[in-house]
Amino acid sequence: MVRDLKIPFFTVLFIFVGLLAYTKIFGPLPFSVTSTTTTKESLFTVQGTGEVTAIPDTAIVSLGVNKQATTVEVAKQQVDQIINKITEDVKAQGVEANNIKTTNYSVNPSYDWTSGQQQLTGYQVDASIQVEVTPIDKANTVVDLATKDGATQVGGITFIVNEEKRKELQAEARKQAIAEAKEKAKALSSEADIRLGRIIDVQETDVNPVAPMRYEMSAMAKDSVEPAQTTELNPGENVITSMVTLSYETY
8 A cells, every 4th residue: 555655646746846947947937917907987967956045144345444644654653543443333233353354455656647747645554354244234334334434445245155155055955966966867868768777977067146235325425524425235135056977877
């Protein structure tokens, strides 16, 4: 029995030693491996839109002062005095300090060219502040106080929905947009005899620019000592829109 096992043992050992020698001289034994990658490129894309409306609850008002004097110090003093007065009166209306911010403060020389030569006549100082007012009906009072205090520029008034409420409305508009896109995909694919698979891509487009309202001060409000009419600002409605694009696999 032992003698019979010796022949296979030495045969296996011989083959093993031969393979080892072969790989040392010629490298690893070659193996053929075939790799196939498939990519599904057929997509079915649809778009849906959702809209919700809301009454704005916040007003953003831009107030500015412009003064010119023979020296920088005098011009700055005049502007600072008016800006500080506006800020005090706005705070007295319940506007928090963190909702009042300076958006511009600049000093520029003024020249006279009537003689054909550049002659320095003084300096011009411009300052602007932005006030975020809630509730929105206080915006009328803020504008009246600012013009009374000496503001020479009022503009860029924007009516918005506060951030928390806006997120809720955006989510609702998005749900409507997705539902519309799915319904459209179902109808179109059925009519076109296309079999839809899973949704593999979702994209939302931002279509909610907030445009400021132009506000022009009357000559009486700027120059006259007589009281101007009380300001009446109408916020209207804000439309929150979501536009969603869904992409499906097809079979």
